[in-house]
Amino acid sequence: MKNSYALLCLVIFCTAFYGCEQKAIDKKLEDRQKALQGFKDASEELKQSSDAAAKLKYWNRQLANPQFNTDSVLVSKIHYNIAGVFYSMSELDSIKNHMQVAWELMENQTGYDADKVQLFSGLGNIANLEQKVHQENYYYNSAAQMLLADSAINLTPKQKITIYFSAAQSSAKLRQFKNAFVLNRKAMELLPLLKDNQKEKFRAYSQIAVCYFKSGGSTDSLYSYIKKMEQLYMENPNKQSENFLYDRKATYFSKVNIADSAFYYSQKRLKLDLEDELQNGARAFSVTTGNLYTSYCDMAGVFIESKQLDSAAYYLKQCENFAKKYPDKIDDESLLLYEQNLVNYSFATKKYADAERQQDILLRRTRFLYELESSRAIAEMSTIFQLQAKDKSILNLNETVVLAQSNLQKNRLWLLVSTLAFLLAVAIISLLYFIQRQRKLKNEAERAQLEQRLLRTQMEPHFIFNTLSALQSFIRFNDNEKALKYLHQFGRLLRSSLESSREGYVKLSEEIDTLENYLSLQQMRYDDAFCYQINYDEEQDVESICIPPMLMQPFVENAILHGINPNGKNGLITVNLNVKEKTVLVTITDNGKGISQEVKPQQHKSLSTTISKERLAIIAKESGVAAGIEIKSEKNKGTVVTLTIPIKMA
Template sequence: MKTYINSSVKKSCVYLLLLLSNALISQSVIVELDSLKSVLSKHVKEDSTRVILLNTISYKNYGVAPEEVNNYANKAKLLAEKIGFTKGEARSMYLISVYHLSKGDLKGAFSAIEQSLELYKKINESKGISTCYDFMGTISYYQGNYDKSIEYYEKALQLARKLGSKKKEADFMNNIGNINSASGKLDDAIRYYNEVIAIYEEINDKKAMLTPLNNIAVIYNRQGKHLDALAYFKESLEINRKLENKKEIAGDLLNMGAVYSAIKDYKKAEKSYKESLLIFKELNDQHGISSCIISMANIYRNSGDYKVALEYLNEALNNYKEIDSKKGMLTTYHNIGAVYFKQSDFKNALKNYQIALNLAEDLGEKRVIGMLNIDLAQVYFQFKDYTKSFTYATNGKKIADELSLLEAQREANSVMTKLYRHKGDYKRALEHHILYKKLNDSLFNKENVKKIAELEYEYKYKEKLQLANYKELQLTQEVEKTALELAKSKQNLLIGIIVFLIVSITLGGIILYQKLKNIRSVNENILMEQKLLRSQMTPHFIFNCLSVLQGVILNKEIKNAVKYLSRFSKLLRITLENSRDKMVPLKKELEALQHYVVVQSLGVEKPFDYTIHKAEEIQEEEVLVPPMLIQPFVENALEHAFEEEQVDRKINVNLEYKNNQLVCVILDNGVGIASKKQSNTVLKKSLATTITKDRLKMLSKEFQVDSSISIKDRKEINEQGTQVVLKLPYKKITND
């Protein structure tokens, strides 16, 4: 994931640090403002009550009418000074500071909050002092001074603990968590967030828990756990829509857009960004507007429209320069460099990456420093300055590994692969490509197989070629030495020796070629065996069926033999038909299972009861499932679930929809999997379970559905036997 995503996510989260961000921007607030203004018009006396009314109206206008925040706060300040109401004056200066921050005036905001702090100290108002320290921490964060920010938040936290305010304690700890997150100390950040959640659970404030949960989602997003992050952001958005919290809604939409962009769903990303941008423009929030502009720019960059992307980014850069936001400028320069790199304009890419790196080092943005080192390594590789490229790549990878930044680790291993390849160190190139492949895609797909095979072949081929060249050099030197020693010998003898050496080298080359050809052939055979494994029926099952049939025929049980043979042939025919397709109707799969169980029941000495049940809402002719997924687990139950002396044997197969998933539960009343764990048979079966799991993963990715296998002993629920739960990938046949 690129820098702009993380920065935009951080900015939207930092807005949650502001005490006033909990104000409800809704119709109810407007009604409340009208009521307060009516009371103010009637209370004409210049006293502390009027100051409180003016400050309250100023506070309520935050997020509704920013200019009114400043207007009423200044009126309150003048009146408070006039009547000597220090507490009211301190509150007015706090609100004036909030106004300046909302306009991007960081210096004005800090100056006003310092005045507010001095006034609160003058009257020894601990609650007000704590609030000022909190806001000073927020402003310092925007200025990029993380150490100062944590120092102010710690002061606010200590006062909150003395006052016994659990709510404030949680707020300040959340802020400290945000700073740790920004500086790359993700474990510390999560620790603070979890402490905050514990406090909110203690005081039963479910709404407030959304803030730390949202922050944890941001960390998941950085670590590449995009679906986990998206789930948290969607939950936050749903609650904020109900509360009509416009600023928080805009932040959630911006965060969701970043996640969609990271998983390359650019259509949904653009929709989220545009909706967020409209709200930020309505609120005249310059930070939010700039974040949306950067995010939109990267949508155009990824679609190849670099001209429009640069126009957006330059607009954002000008906005950040006007409000003197170093963090915003860092994000923008980084993304401008990325656009130039995409255009192969490596000179301008280098220039912008370097500016961004300088800003990141000034701000102590360790995570961004790591990413920029990797970006610079890519640029210097293009310039063929491999020494600098290797230095930057090594630095970037070290930080990425330290902070567990999966996408940065992937890019670092990618450039390291190219560097070692250039050096001719194909072994290390292969090692880094394997790491890159694991980070890039957890599934074993065809493209990765091909790439690894190429690298393995290249490494082995080059290694043997170098050995052959060395031997050839040795042989050549021997030829020259022999030629000197036999200078006086007969010419035909010399020619014979040279011919012999040439033939030897040629034969060596032919042998080497044949060995490499054999290696390729072995790899192709392995891939073919893997394909066959998916559709193969177990040989011992077929052998057992034929043995049973032979026994029935020898006993002259003609009717049973015909019945058994009919069932067995139908089972073979359905299995062969199903094996040709990735997906088959559920009806055919259940029919094959039915035939299989009947064939098995005819061939066993001790009978067993079985049921195959599906829920009424499952239309088996309209649902497609992968073939041969259920049968191996039924076979496993028949073969291994029951002790020899057990008489009452039952196997139940149930299919139903749960949470829009097709779930198959296979139950037996045998001895249970816990009793079988030490047997060799079960250990052999674990391979089949692993292959089935891998197959489900591949099918899940291909059809974009969730699927899984879970096996447990029913003793856990005071029952007998084993339970297998299969969440099957499926498709519904539509009539459109």
């Protein structure tokens, strides 16, 4: 009795203690939310003031407040706001210190994704100020990917748009144009949520225009976005928009080789940049972004192209003066442009030694910044330059060749006739070989297609037989309602199977629907003995990707037959689809008992697996893309089947 009473007291005490502890946690979270809301309101209010000292004083007072300084989340938020004040003051070291503290405090916190997104963006801003392009790209894209993964993150549309724009701009710097286009367009999708979105629209059009220009895309598309920029500028004219508009026009006319227009807009852009520097000094937008340096470089390039070398030398000198005055405001791409102009200028003025030295500098920097393909292109330019730099040697060699030709004048006609006869013979032999090869390839392709169709006609009866056996079992047990539902769904599946059997390739979206229908049928057949998941990237355009039909279904069927306990309720079939450049990687996983390692007599030959392997071999041979099947199994852990299937674009 005493023991029972003691146990009851212990239970009551533990329950009360747990209840008090939970209340304390809830109270702490409630207080934190109130403090965070207070910080947010204070931040909005302080934005109205230009007094940086007053802002710092306020946030330092919060940092010293005993009510806040024991909570990592609140301290992180305070340091973040202090970093924002120093950002407005361009105090780089202070920004870095406070942002680093803010990130270390917030990094391991759960449930504060919005704050982490803002911290990633802030770290990207710091890397941008330091011209650390790869770090900038990492931080901005980390923030953007978090937003893409969870659209419910509690940030304003304007904040999300700014992050997408920053990540897109950073990706374009590293020539990741596909990602830049995606992020720019993601930002544009959010623009209707802003009341006044003219500024953001202009930036979107401007950044997409840059992507088209730098990626060598369509000049028509480039010009269409410039026209959209021009329309917005006419509706809301301002100096910054005017500058960007002139820049995009200058690059467009330079790309289509209209030199007069390119020079005109480059000159107007330079004038605006100089006015900005004159008014605002080191804080000028044209200085902090390096736009003034780029304008000098572009003007030098225009004058070198038009052979006005004195003017070119003047603007090259201006580039040097800017680099001495603002050494940390020049990005690598602009520096490459300047060094390329130096090479062109030295060559145009026939200073070949200087040109060769500058070319070496340019090559070293380019190899560091660009991939091997770009390096090879520059190396080819270097080779051409070196050949041109040796004009005197080439002229001497040509004189020797001319002398030799004069000695062979008497035999020239015979040599010419012999050469023509030899070339004609080679051409005829090559043509015959080409025709024969084309016939052989055509015959092999037709035979491969016929074999593939024959293999598929073997597979589809096998699939229908297995499905009808399930329907038979429902009818046997007099489950009419379930049989009718099953028959209706089977009819839809059979119709899609028959439609796909006429085609060599079907849309990936249709194949996913067919697989979904099949799994639903089997789930009904086995009385919900298993669950299933079909996972793929929803941003992938599955409507434009085509694959051979009925390749995944046999292995899903095997996973159900051999990997699922019909009497259980915890079966799981997972199908993951990952689209690569020329293939789709399909992973089919079950959580069954796995394939037994003991060697037993084969009681039933898996026709579907054999046929699928044969089909993939034919498809791989026809498409020239690697394809295959890999099966891994662990006892009591399940089986994983990996299919590598070539794709075609619709």
